[in-house]
Amino acid sequence: MSTQTLPDPAAALAVVRDYHQRTKHRFAAYAHGPGTLDWDAQPAPFRHFDGAAQIALPRLAALAPGSVLYAALQRPFAALDDPLPPLPVDLASIGALLQLSLGLTAWKSYGPDRWALRANPSSGNLHPIEAYLLLGGIDGLVDGLYHYRPESHALELRASHATTGGGPRLAVLLTSVMWREAWKYGERAFRYCQLDTGHAAGALRYAAAALGWTLAEQPQVGSGSLAQLAGIDRLAEFPARKRAETEVEEAEILLAVGLTGAPPTPLAAAELQALAASAQWHGVASSIDRHPLYHWPLIAEVAAASRGEDGAVPPAAVLAPPRPRAPGEAAQPLQPLILGRRSAQRFDHQHRMTLAQFTALLARLQPAAGVPWDVCAATPRAALLLFVNRVEGLVPGLYLLPRSEAQLSALRPQLAERFRLWPIPGIESLLQLAALEPLALARIARALHCHQELASTACFAVGMLCEFDAALAAGPAAYRALHREAGLIGQALYLEAEVHGLRGTGIGCFFDDPVHELLGLAGTAWQSLYHFTVGRALDDARIETAPAYPD
Template sequence: MPSPPLMPADPAPAPLAAGKVVEIYQQRTKHHFSAYAAGPTTLDWDARPEPFRHFSGAPTFPLPLADAESLASPPLSPAVADLAALGALLHLSFGLTAWKSLGPDRWAVRANPSSGNLHPVEAYVLVAGVAGLADGLYHYLPDRHALELRARHGHPFAPGPALAIGLTTVMWREAWKYGERAFRYCQLDTGHAMGTVRYAAALLGWRPVEQLRIGTDTLAALLGVDRRDDFPGRRADVSHEEAEILLALDLGEGVADLAPPALRTVATLAEWQGVATCIDPFPMFRWPIIAEVAQATRRPDECPLPPIFGPLPPVQPAARILGRRSAQRFDPNQEMGAEQFAGLLQLLRGETDARLSLVFFVHRVAGLGAGLYLLPRGLWGRAMLEGMQAPGSAPVSVTPDGLVRLRPLAPVELRRVARSLHCHQEIAASACLAVGMLAPFAPLSERDPAAYRDLLREAGLLGQLLYLEAEAMGLRGTGIGCFFDDPVHEAATLTTPEFQSLYHFTIGMPVEDERIETTPAYPALAERPSP
């Protein structure tokens, strides 16, 4: 009997365009009143991912701590690039600032805040011509305040003395708790980390310069995170570090031109050493969409996207940077002063290249009625305002400070709305104010999908500014990554789908939990740098 003819196989579906992947991810990872974005159904807090990664076999070099008393204002001249200055930079950017304990639970607080205190960001330092350190790539150990030599460079990355900070994210640390929304939080944390580097460098007279020419693959090679055998584990998505951004430090005389081919040569000729420790030996869930959106948003070398950094905000003293905390509860009776709020608005309006506009949930600000307000920022914000003022649109009311009155609400109703929109969290209702950050998502991510990372990072960078400005007011801030995305737009009466809410923040008077004990960050180290 003859065999039936073979039927032609169905053609494989065409891969989605990168911009479409970003659009699907943003929509799929929204929280709704009816359902949260996909995440784990159970959490074993005793088996959470390892927060401190080390490279076994890599030599370790201890660093001096920052001297908070001497680092209270910018220096008259840039600091010399030595171990003391590098130790201060890393302490103020990524180091531990305290240990907290409540009963049997003990956890570290760091200079760089993180979603859920899970800390996906890893920091690397490229060193050339710095006394006391061989030229090479170092990984920072925040638990020890030390560097470990990951790769020795026979061919320096730049004429010395030169320093650069490379940031990666271990996305599984966030995915373990937050599931598919983890990519968002990793980018927000990257933005916060960029902000901490910025503030720390200012106290040394240095300036971080974003290296726009360096694409994701080149950075991964330079930082060694593409060396699969150096990151063992049962699953690659758990052990993997995603290359994020490279910041060259202007030490007072500009920065060298870091060209992608030259950096690839540095990586190829380097003497690599060390094997990464395990992040999670028994991962329980898989979130493949995280890898898909990461792939879709990686940037090529010579990417034309503009930098994220804008004008430098006021320099903050080291003691304030090290004393920054995230509030857990707010005093519902505290009012923010009119001058404090006006100063904050002036600082926020000064970011002329900003892509994010802000929705304020004003609970208690002297001289300002309770309700929702919009602060348009940059060219995109002005375009949004012009659309609201177009013929045929409802008239808009603008305050002398440039705030657009969206909705006046009675205080009780506003507290209910703010609490509901922020995943029913009381902290959004008891703060002096809450802030939602609106980004021109569709126009930028469709044109260049890598811009999605930049928008989230800009939100994190803005969050770091709000953290330290709140501390300067004698108040405290807290970032909120959990909110109901589309209902936020509805509450703010925004009908255009082009803008998406990416991050929220609250500022108020903290109520301390007296049950929590605070102990020094590095009890085994001297609390000031070596002479």
């Protein structure tokens, strides 16, 4: 994929809009994807750089019970909303940040098949996201750019930087190997890479809060500068046997860490470009796929069209204060809760959520000036369409959760002719659209979610309905931001489900326009970009589990 953006913003926006329409699933046909899959020839799930020095990171299992870091990670999950004196940045705290967010959480096996689970979820468990750390002024570490290897929980020194002095500095740069998703999902893969970027940013934000640190996107640093900083524009160091698109990485997002507990100081593109230009580079990237069977040029086109440019630091989004939790809510220790997150494969179709659980979970989905919502720079754009199957005290049917007054004002006139929009006493902002017979609701939910049982057996399913046209008015790069917000909501749903003894799972396969037609929405003012389900998971006893890191 070229690192060049399209010179004409109008042309770039047209590419983005055309891509979105072309990659919609429809009842008549799914988006273009591979006709067959050879699971024995799946792209490599892990990347490393041959010739780069490795630094092993301390693992959480080895933390001394009396240490400050151990104590911080055993606090209640609810304590993430409370100020914590920031922990010092060193190998142990960096290791904790990465293991809690991007590290392995278990190995699973079934017969001859074996696969890893990670703290950050991913579409199809394919994990396109690669992480690079920009480190400076940290004892025991050369100033430079480091690649994270989750399979061994280690850093690789990808580039050495000149020492600039000053206090410790830490930033995380995320890239995506889009071929990992394209191998299975074809043209729709770009969407999933953006959702996974949102999931990973959310996972990093929760992990940073566990250490008393803040984390914030740096949108003023454009895609070209990020590619240069990550070294992914050094194509000779990403050799391909057949096609370059299988090996290259796409620059996604730069997240600065506030190590003092205050918001991080914004990073300047010019300074980062100077670091990259004078860097001493190390290593050659390992291969992702030597024998690809398909070619999806549309992915490279939308990636180029949606890249961001260097610019000024934008004003921060204005968010409400964090909402207090109910007494006793989320009392579980945060480390096991975060590392115990799993994606449900099946749900108990008879289990009913309590109304208190449902109300508490919805309250945590409203944007607030705290974890995890303060990680993204863009204004929140997603309202939530809920298919409520089994929640005590609620009639099965369709519900709407606007996440701002502006969203409610924009949606109300479009929905009022078809739905009654009744408020639900005791559940702030939730509106009932329509009551449905349970069997009818199950058929609708299952049909709209590519005929998947998960949507009908879950306690509820969620569609993330985004202000599409209004967001894209700011430029084509907003297409990525919309998906990342949806992924961030998904990450919050995953962990909040765990708080209540439930499980969630993301659903990237749904019939786009039929969802809009269900609500009577025409045009592209509102588009559903991601769906999610929550319920009580049923585990498959045939699948064996082994530790993530055999210490």
